[in-house]
Amino acid sequence: MRTGEINLKRQSGIYSMSGKNASDYKLFFIVLVLIGIGIIMIYSSSAMIAYENFGDSYYYLKKQLVWFIIGIIFVLITVNIDYHFWDKISKPLLIFGLILLGVVLIPRASKEIGIARRWIEIGGFRFQPTELIKLIIVIYMASSLSRKQREIEVSFSAWFQDLIILGLVCGLVVLQPDFGTAVILGGTVFIMFFVSGVKLVHLFSIVLSCVPLLYFLIFSSAYRMKRFLAFFNPWQDPQASGFQIIQSFLAFGSGGTFGLGLGESKQKLFYLPEAHTDFIFSIVGEELGFVGALAVIIIFIGFLLRAGRIVFKAKDSFGCFLSLGILTVIGLEFLVNISVVLGMLPTKGTPLPFISYGGSSLIFTMASVGILLNISKES
Numbered sequence: 001m002r003t004g005e006i007n008l009k010r011q012s013g014i015y016s017m018s019g020k021n022a023s024d025y026k027l028f029f030i031v032l033v034l035i036g037i038g039i040i041m042i043y044s045s046s047a048m049i050a051y052e053n054f055g056d057s058y059y060y061l062k063k064q065l066v067w068f069i070i071g072i073i074f075v076l077i078t079v080n081i082d083y084h085f086w087d088k089i090s091k092p093l094l095i096f097g098l099i100l101l102g103v104v105l106i107p108r109a110s111k112e113i114g115i116a117r118r119w120i121e122i123g124g125f126r127f128q129p130t131e132l133i134k135l136i137i138v139i140y141m142a143s144s145l146s147r148k149q150r151e152i153e154v155s156f157s158a159w160f161q162d163l164i165i166l167g168l169v170c171g172l173v174v175l176q177p178d179f180g181t182a183v184i185l186g187g188t189v190f191i192m193f194f195v196s197g198v199k200l201v202h203l204f205s206i207v208l209s210c211v212p213l214l215y216f217l218i219f220s221s222a223y224r225m226k227r228f229l230a231f232f233n234p235w236q237d238p239q240a241s242g243f244q245i246i247q248s249f250l251a252f253g254s255g256g257t258f259g260l261g262l263g264e265s266k267q268k269l270f271y272l273p274e275a276h277t278d279f280i281f282s283i284v285g286e287e288l289g290f291v292g293a294l295a296v297i298i299i300f301i302g303f304l305l306r307a308g309r310i311v312f313k314a315k316d317s318f319g320c321f322l323s324l325g326i327l328t329v330i331g332l333e334f335l336v337n338i339s340v341v342l343g344m345l346p347t348k349g350t351p352l353p354f355i356s357y358g359g360s361s362l363i364f365t366m367a368s369v370g371i372l373l374n375i376s377k378e379s
Helices: 003-011 025-054 059-078 084-088 090-104 129-147 157-174 179-196 200-219 222-232 243-255 280-313 317-341 359-378
Strands: 111-113 116-122 125-127
Touching: 025 059, 025 280, 025 359, 059 359, 084 090, 084 129, 084 317, 090 116, 090 129, 090 157, 116 129, 125 129, 125 359, 129 157, 129 179, 129 317, 129 359, 157 179, 179 200, 179 317, 200 222, 243 280, 243 317, 280 317, 280 359, 317 359
Parallel strands: none
Antiparallel strands: 111 116, 116 125
């Protein structure tokens, strides 16, 4: 639904608020439930590996609790900042984000793990600029599209500059390399473009023109090519490129309808890599079964529906685009993560929002929730 339709329905009185100047606390409650599930599953899936690596079964649990507290602080800050403040500083924020993405590519200024260079470490604290850039690009695009909305439907040049900026950001992200985040950023901005009035034929043409580039990015990198081929037939290389997704299948298969029971997973015992991060949903399926996995999905859908209400009730186009962008980023991360662990997409390092272990993801996602709550409060 385009923003013009949203504004028309709002002016017609179709949508009404049950309370004045009140944040959507049901949304925040759903977020707390998801984080609570995540904390439980992080401990369940990481206790053995934490003890093996650090001699402390609670190592990952304690770190996640610290990040949760920091995330709560970020929520309290962003929920009390008028969301129009982000409109005013959108350009400086973008420049700051581009600088961080550039710093990550400097060998001595960033932390490299495996083949990936995605982390900046300051005073013992390590964070991923890509998690921050997701929020920054949404703020910038919301600001730009809300200012040029009348021009966008009739002029290609009105949004071409935004397309160039998206390409620059995605290019820096791919160099880390982080192909999954680049896809999520591109998908989010294209949805924002469509809602702003950009013609679908233009967006489809751009996607088609990117196909050769996507082909080159996949098949010019050995590890991406192996992941892509393993997606079609993981059993062709069950001890290497297909190992992780096969172990995920075994986890879901072992869980059955009601699961093996909380803490009873076998795949977390050094079989399934990244069991407490990107593949934590596999452990949910193994320990809590189909019923538990479905419950998590339903709770997530509840979050997306509550966030969708905020999009429709936003009092101006900037609030509408900003809430839409935040909703889309979180929704696409959720969809991609679930699809990957179920073998519906090639393996990508995309966390499950609110549930996967990771400080950067949790903190900046909670900051985004605070912005959503402020938009709700101001509506």
